[in-house]
Amino acid sequence: MEIFFEGDMIMAYTLESFSAECHRLLKAEPGPAGREKVCDVLREVLQDETFVATHLGDDCPERNIIYEDPELGFCILAHVNHGAKQSPPHDHGPTWAIYGQAAGVTEMTDWELVEPAGEGKVGKVRPAKVYTLNPGDAYVYNEGDLHSPRRESSTRLIRFEGVNTETIQRYRFEAV
Structure with a gap:
């Protein structure tokens, strides 16, 4: 990985070095253990002010795919969210996600499945855990993990x- 050091402090990542390291980790361990390793690297990237400024500037759209891996299919997205918003409970279908907080605060709720969703059927969930993602935090959501983010102001x-x-x-889910 192409990382620049000054003493013990990491100075800069490039999108190319970051995505290459994530590819390497996920190819070696495509399941939850590899995702946790990617999450650790993401926490380092979130501390890189140059990377954050480059990819999460004011002109960044709310959903911007900045890298899509041609072999493994994973995507790295930059999100600049303006103002308050609450999302409904959701999973990522048959796939997984990792959220990394660069700026602002997100309150995340994890949900417990009560009734599964399906074609034409909204699933039912109940809250299981509420926690806060602060700048520098990253969290893995594996297949089937239900969650919902809420923010009171802008986030990156x-x-x-x-x-x-x-x-x-x-599929859609609703709280009961």
Whole structure:
């Protein structure tokens, strides 16, 4: 990986070095253990002010795919979210995601499945855990993990999807 050091402090990542390291980790361990290793690297990247400024500037759209791996299919996305918003409970269908908080605060709720969702059927969930993602935090959501983010003001995130979730079927869930 192409990382620049000054003493013990990491100075800069490039998108190319970051995505190459993530590819290497996920190819070696494609399951949850590899994702946790990617999450550790993401925490380092979130500390890189140059990387964050380059990819999460004010002109960044709310959802911006900055890298899509041609072999493994995972995507790295930059998100600049303006203002308050609460998302409904959701999973990532048959894939996984990693959320990395670069700026702002996100309150995340993990949900417990009560009734599965399906074609034409909204799933039912109940809250299981509420926690906060602060700048520098990153968290893995494996297949089937249900969660919902809430923010009271603007946030900036680097997020992974195991595959581009705009290309897969996902079902809706509601709290009970």
